[in-house]
Amino acid sequence: MQKHLKPLRVIISLFFLITASLIFIDFREFFSESFISGFLSLQFAPSVMRFIHILGISFFGFLFILLLTALFGRVYCSTICPLGIFQDVISWISKKVRRKKRPYSYSPPRNKLRYSLLAVTVIFLLFGSVLALNLLDPYSNFGRFFTYFAKPVAVWVNNNLTGIVGGYTLYRVSIPPIPWQTAVFPALMLVLVVGLSYKYGRLYCNTICPVGTFLGLISKYSLFRIRIGEKCTGCAHCVRVCKSSCIDFKTKGIDFTRCVNCMNCLRVCEAVRYRYSGAPALQRVSVSSEANEKTDKSKRQFLLMVVASLLGLKSIASAANSRQTTTNRARRRNQGDEPEMSRESTIPENRQNPVSPPGSVSIEKFNKSCTACGLCVSECPGHVLQPSFMEYGLIGFMQPHMDFRSGFCNFDCTKCGEICPTGAIQPLTVEKKHRTQTGVAIFIQENCIVFVDHTDCGACSEHCPTRAVDMVPFTGNLHIPEVTENICIGCGACEYACPVEPYKAIYVEGNPRHELADRPEHEKLEQPDTEDFPF
Amino acid sequence: MMKRREFIRKSVGAGIVGSALTFTGYNKLFGSAVSDSESPYDLVAVRGGEPDIMFDRAIDALGGLERFIKKGQTVVLKPNMSWDVPPERGANTHPGLMSHIVKKCLEAGASRVYAFDNTCDNWVRSYRNSGVEDAVNDAGGRVLPANTEDYFKEVEVEKGKRLTRAKVHELLLDSDVYINIPVLKHHGATGITITLKNLMGVVWDRRYWHNNDLQQCIADFGTWYRKPDLNIVDAYRVMMRNGPRGVSVDDLVEMKALIASTDMVAADAASASLFGTEPSEVGHIKIAHEMGVGNMNLEELSIHRISV
Numbered sequence: 019m020q021k022h023l024k025p026l027r028v029i030i031s032l033f034f035l036i037t038a039s040l041i042f043i044d045f046r047e048f049f050s051e052s053f054i055s056g057f058l059s060l061q062f063a064p065s066v067m068r069f070i071h072i073l074g075i076s077f078f079g080f081l082f083i084l085l086l087t088a089l090f091g092r093v094y095c096s097t098i099c100p101l102g103i104f105q106d107v108i109s110w111i112s113k114k115v116r117r118k119k120r121p122y123s124y125s126p127p128r129n130k131l132r133y134s135l136l137a138v139t140v141i142f143l144l145f146g147s148v149l150a151l152n153l154l155d156p157y158s159n160f161g162r163f164f165t166y167f168a169k170p171v172a173v174w175v176n177n178n179l180t181g182i183v184g185g186y187t188l189y190r191v192s193i194p195p196i197p198w199q200t201a202v203f204p205a206l207m208l209v210l211v212v213g214l215s216y217k218y219g220r221l222y223c224n225t226i227c228p229v230g231t232f233l234g235l236i237s238k239y240s241l242f243r244i245r246i247g248e249k250c251t252g253c254a255h256c257v258r259v260c261k262s263s264c265i266d267f268k269t270k271g272i273d274f275t276r277c278v279n280c281m282n283c284l285r286v287c288e289a290v291r292y293r294y295s296g297a298p299a300l301q302r303v304s305v306s307s308e309a310n311e312k313t314d315k316s317k318r319q320f321l322l323m324v325v326a327s328l329l330g331l332k333s334i335a336s337a338a339n340s341r342q343t344t345t346n347r348a349r350r351r352n353q354g355d356e357p358e359m360s361r362e363s364t365i366p367e368n369r370q371n372p373v374s375p376p377g378s379v380s381i382e383k384f385n386k387s388c389t390a391c392g393l394c395v396s397e398c399p400g401h402v403l404q405p406s407f408m409e410y411g412l413i414g415f416m417q418p419h420m421d422f423r424s425g426f427c428n429f430d431c432t433k434c435g436e437i438c439p440t441g442a443i444q445p446l447t448v449e450k451k452h453r454t455q456t457g458v459a460i461f462i463q464e465n466c467i468v469f470v471d472h473t474d475c476g477a478c479s480e481h482c483p484t485r486a487v488d489m490v491p492f493t494g495n496l497h498i499p500e501v502t503e504n505i506c507i508g509c510g511a512c513e514y515a516c517p518v519e520p521y522k523a524i525y526v527e528g529n530p531r532h533e534l535a536d537r538p539e540h541e542k543l544e545q546p547d548t549e550d551f552p553f
Numbered sequence: 554m555m556k557r558r559e560f561i562r563k564s565v566g567a568g569i570v571g572s573a574l575t576f577t578g579y580n581k582l583f584g585s586a587v588s589d590s591e592s593p594y595d596l597v598a599v600r601g602g603e604p605d606i607m608f609d610r611a612i613d614a615l616g617g618l619e620r621f622i623k624k625g626q627t628v629v630l631k632p633n634m635s636w637d638v639p640p641e642r643g644a645n646t647h648p649g650l651m652s653h654i655v656k657k658c659l660e661a662g663a664s665r666v667y668a669f670d671n672t673c674d675n676w677v678r679s680y681r682n683s684g685v686e687d688a689v690n691d692a693g694g695r696v697l698p699a700n701t702e703d704y705f706k707e708v709e710v711e712k713g714k715r716l717t718r719a720k721v722h723e724l725l726l727d728s729d730v731y732i733n734i735p736v737l738k739h740h741g742a743t744g745i746t747i748t749l750k751n752l753m754g755v756v757w758d759r760r761y762w763h764n765n766d767l768q769q770c771i772a773d774f775g776t777w778y779r780k781p782d783l784n785i786v787d788a789y790r791v792m793m794r795n796g797p798r799g800v801s802v803d804d805l806v807e808m809k810a811l812i813a814s815t816d817m818v819a820a821d822a823a824s825a826s827l828f829g830t831e832p833s834e835v836g837h838i839k840i841a842h843e844m845g846v847g848n849m850n851l852e853e854l855s856i857h858r859i860s861v
Contacts, residue, residue, distance in 0.1 A: 181703075429674075430637060430682075474742050476763075479742065517760035518764065538801070540800070546808060549601045549809070551598055552829075
C-alpha cells in the first residue's frame with residue numbers, strides 16, 4: 019500500500035506549509051507564542067543553532083529530524099521544510115501551466131557546488147559566523163520571503179477588504195516597510211528559488227541548500243530506501259516524475275543523497291518501493307556535456323533575472339523613497355500655512371552600536387546565532403524589530419535590530435524571546451525584561467523643541483516606561499528632558515516619540531552587552547485623608 | 554450655550570431657581586421628547602463613592618443622560634486607554650466606570666455605543682490590558698480601531714492659532730453624541746492631563762502638536778466646533794507623578810472623585826484644583842480659557858458638590 023504514502027505526505031506537507039505561511043504573515047497576532055515555538059521546533063537549522071548556543075533546551079527538533087533521516091532519508095525536505103514544499107507548489111503550477119505531466123529527467127549531481135556550499139557553511143559556523151547559513155538556510159529564506167513580501171501583500175489585501183466590507187469586522191493594519199537594501203537579497207533568492215523549481219523541480223535543494231546536502235549525507239545510509247524492484251518493465255515513468263532528477267535509468271539506481279522522498283515514483287509504479295536495506299547504493303555517474311550546457315544556459319538566465327529584479331527593485335524603492343519625502347514636505351508645508359513653524363534639527367544622532375533585541379544577551383552572541391528568518395520582525399507587536407542592512411556589519415546582515423523610527427519595544431512584551439526558534443533571542447520573564455538594558459538614551463539638547471522653540475513637548479518622557487527620561491525645570495514654566503541612565507532600558511519609546519526631524523533630540527545608544535538596569539525607585543505616596551472639595 | 558448658562562446663573566440670582574428645577578423634573582417625565590433644557594449647574598463634582606455611583610449622582614444632578622442622548626442616537630465615548638498597563642495603574646480610564654457608562658447610555662436609548670482611542674502603546678494590547686475593551690464590549694458597546702490613518706478625516710480648526718487642520722477619527726463625525734471620559738493624571742509635559750489633553754487621542758498626527766507648541770495646539774483643538782457633549786473626569790485613582798504612563802501603583806492616590814461638565818475648561822479647572830494645581834498655571838487650560846473654549850474661573854461657575 020505504499021502507493022498511498024504520497025497523498026499522506028502531501029497532506030502533512032501542506033499542513034506544514036500553510037501553517038508556516040500563516041505564522042509569518044500573522045498580522046493580527048492569531049497564533050500563541052507557545053504554538054509558534056512548538057511548531058517551528060522541527061525546523062532543522064534553527065534547532066541546530068539552539069543546540070549549539072543554549073545546550074540542553076529543546077534541541078529535540080533537530081535530533082528528531084536526524085533520526086527520521088537515518089530511517090527513511092530526507093523526509094524533512096519534502097514534508098516539513100517550508101521552502102521545499104513551497105517549491106513543490108511552484109513545480110505543480112509549472113506542470114499545469116506547461117501542460118507537462120512528466121516534466122523531469124535524470125541529471126547528474128552537481129557535487130562540487132553543493133559540497134562546497136555545505137563546506138563553506140560549516141567552516142563559517144566553526145569560525146563562529148552564521149552568515150553563510152543565513153544566506154542559504156531554507157527555513158530562514160522561506161521566512162524572509164513571507165515576512166518581506168507575502169505579509170505586505172496580505173496586509174494590502176486586508177486593508178482593501180476592510181474598505182469593501184465596511185464596518186469594523188475587519189480592521190486596517192499598518193506595517194513599516196522593510197528596508198529595500200535588505201530586501202534585495204531575499205528578492206534575488208525568491209527569483210532563484212521560484213525559477214529553479216519552475217523548471218527543474220528540486221534543483222535548489224540538491225545544489226544550493228546546505229541542509230539538504232547535509233541530510234543527503236545521512237540519507238545515503240538510511241535504513242529504508244526507495245528501490246526499483248524486479249518488476250520494472252523499463253518504462254522510465256518514475257524518472258519522468260522525479261522532482262530531484264535522481265533516478266538514473268541506465269543503472270536503475272537512485273541517488274539517495276538527492277532523493278527528497280516526494281514519493282512521486284511510488285505513486286506511479288508498483289515496482290518502486292521502500293525497502294529495508296543494508297548496503298549503500300549510491301550511483302556513480304559521469305557528468306554529460308549535455309547537462310553542462312543546460313546549466314550554463316540556465317545560469318545565464320538567472321543572471322539576467324537577477325540583474326533585472328535588482329534594477330526593478332532599486333527603481334521601485336527609490337521611487338517610494340522620493341514619494342515619501344515629498345509627501346512629508348507637502349504635509350509640513352500644508353499644515354504650516356500659519357507663519358510659525360518649528361525649525362529642523364541640526365545635530366545628527368551619532369549611534370555607535372545598534373540595539374539588539376532584549377534577550378539576545380550581547381550583540382556578539384546574537385550575531386553568532388540568529389539565522390535572520392524574520393519571524394520576530396513579523397510578529398513584533400511594536401514593529402520595532404526590523405531587518406538590519408549593515409547596522410551590525412556584514413556579519414549580521416538581515417538580522418533584526420531595534421529600529422526606533424518604525425516603533426519601540428513594548429515594556430511588558432516578551433514575545434520575540436518566546437518565539438525565536440534559534441535561541442538567538444532567549445525568553446525573558448516580564449520582570450527580567452523590565453530590567454534588561456539593551457541600550458541607553460542619549461539626549462541632544464540642541465535638537466530639542468523645548469530648547470529651540472521654548473515650547474512644551476515632553477513626548478519622550480511621556481512614553482518612557484521607567485521614567486528614566488524625566489522632565490526637569492528649564493526656563494520659566496518650561497520643562498526639559500533629563501536621562502537617568504541606570505534605570506533606562508533602551509526600549510526606544512523616547513526616540514520613537516521624539517517629534518523633531520530630521521534628527522531626533524533623543525536616541526538610544528546600543529549596549530554591546532546588555533546590562534542589568536536598576537529598578538526605578540518606589541516611594542509610596544501619602545493617601546489623601548480629606549474628601550472635601552478644594553473649590 | 555454660554556448665553557443660556559448665563560441666563561441660568563442670573564436666574565439663580567434672581568430667585569427663579571424654582572422654575573428651572575421644575576423644568577428639569579418635567580423633562581424627566583417625558584424622557585427624550587423634551588431634552589433641550591439645561592441643568593442648573595455648570596459643573597458637578599462628586600467625592601467619596603465608587604465610580605459608578607458617583608457617575609449616577611453627577612448625571613442626575615445634570616438632568617439625566619436623556620438630556621444628552623435621544624432615542625436611537627449613536628454615542629461615541631472617548632476614554633483614555635492609551636497605555637498598555639493594567640487598570641490598577643491608573644493610566645487609563647477606570648474600566649468599571651466605562652462599563653457603567655455604556656450601560657447607562659443604552660438605557661437612555663442609545664442605539665449604539667462606541668469607544669476608541671488613538672493609543673500611545675500598541676493599540677491591541679492597550680485596549681485589552683487597560684480592561685476597557687472588555688468593559689465596553691461586555692456592557693453592550695463596542696471598541697473600534699483607531700490604529701491607521703485611514704480611520705481619520707481631515708477637518709479645519711478655524712480658530713486655531715498653531716493647529717489649523719487636524720485629522721480626526723471618523724466616529725466623531727458620524728456619531729450623534731460625543732462623550733469625553735478622561736482620567737485625571739499628572740503629565741510630564743503639560744503638567745496635568747484631563748479633558749482637553751485627552752482629545753489628543755481623537756486625532757492622528759500628535760507629533761505635529763508636540764512640534765508646534767503643544768499647549769497652544771491642545772487649546773486650539775478645543776476650539777474645534779465638534780466639542781464633547783459631555784465630559785466625565787475619572788478621578789477615582791489619580792496618578793500624582795510620573796504621568797502620563799506612570800511607573801508603578803505607588804504613583805497613585807485614591808481620590809475617589811468624579812467631575813462632570815459640558816464645559817471642558819471648567820472640568821479641567823476643577824480637576825486641576827482637585828489635583829492641587831492652580832488651573833491658570835496649566836498652559837493649555839489658561840490658553841483655552843482665553844480663547845473662549847470655556848471658563849476656568851471656578852468662582853464664576855455654578856457648581857454642585859456631592860459627597861457620597
